[in-house]
Amino acid sequence: MKLQLALDLVNIPEAIELVSEVQEFVDVVEIGTPVVINEGLRAVKEVKEAFPQLTVLADLKIMDAAGYEVMKASEAGADIITILGAAEDESIKGAVEEAKKQGKEILVDMIAVKDKKARAIELDELGVDYICVHTGYDLQAVGQNSFEDLLTIKSVVKQAKTAIAGGIKLETLPEVIKAQPDLIIVGGGITGKDDKKAAAAEMQNLIKA
Numbered sequence: 088m089k090l091q092l093a094l095d096l097v098n099i100p101e102a103i104e105l106v107s108e109v110q111e112f113v114d115v116v117e118i119g120t121p122v123v124i125n126e127g128l129r130a131v132k133e134v135k136e137a138f139p140q141l142t143v144l145a146d147l148k149i150m151d152a153a154g155y156e157v158m159k160a161s162e163a164g165a166d167i168i169t170i171l172g173a174a175e176d177e178s179i180k181g182a183v184e185e186a187k188k189q190g191k192e193i194l195v196d197m198i199a200v201k202d203k204k205a206r207a208i209e210l211d212e213l214g215v216d217y218i219c220v221h222t223g224y225d226l227q228a229v230g231q232n233s234f235e236d237l238l239t240i241k242s243v244v245k246q247a248k249t250a251i252a253g254g255i256k257l258e259t260l261p262e263v264i265k266a267q268p269d270l271i272i273v274g275g276g277i278t279g280k281d282d283k284k285a286a287a288a289e290m291q292n293l294i295k296a
């Protein structure tokens with residue numbers, strides 16, 4: 088199991104400062120969708136240049152023009168790029184093909200997919216690297232989480248790695264760990280703490296225990 092730090096509500100200098108603080112306790116750094124919207128792929132480039140030893144994920148949530156967008160994110164230095172599970176199969180295939188060409192990985196975000204079990208089976212067959220269940224900010228706000236969905240996809244996925252994101256905190260981490268996803272994505276559970284280093288360290292300790 089690996090720990091991914093999601094950076095969503097920062098600019099580039101703040102992102103670099105935050106990663107400096109917690110780098111020894113995280114495996115993957117996510118340049119979140121809001122950061123890409125505000126700063127562009129320059130955020131991916133600058134974070135990867137500052138921390139070449141870390142895996143950098145570009146959370147583009149691609150919906151179309153997938154091969155081209157995966158190519159541009161790869162050129163910026165992303166190691167993993169996200170696409171939406173709701174995208175057309177042609178887009179998923181384009182993303183997977185381009186990522187393979189560039190030596191990168193594709194993570195599919197299942198946000199807003201209704202039949203997650205059926206779609207996870209299809210995505211697994213399309214050769215994606217990760218399938219991620221995700222409760223976005225707007226559904227977190229009405230009390231939802233993705234713990235059940237993680238068990239659902241884990242019961243059918245044969246080849247892809249599994250991931251979970253959305254509102255995971257220290258208090259809920261043990262329940263997530265029980266389901267043994269390959270990747271646990273945490274944003275506010277670390278970035279919202281006064282002592283971010285201690286929060287990341289505590290989470291990494293639980294994950295690696």
Ligand SMILES: O=C([C@H](O)CO)[C@H](O)[C@H](O)COP(=O)(O)O
Nearest residue numbers: 093120223253254255273274275
């Ligand atoms: O993907 C995310 C969200 O849609 C905003 O772009 C977050 O990175 C993801 O939800 C993890 O952040 P937290 O929910 O704060 O843990």
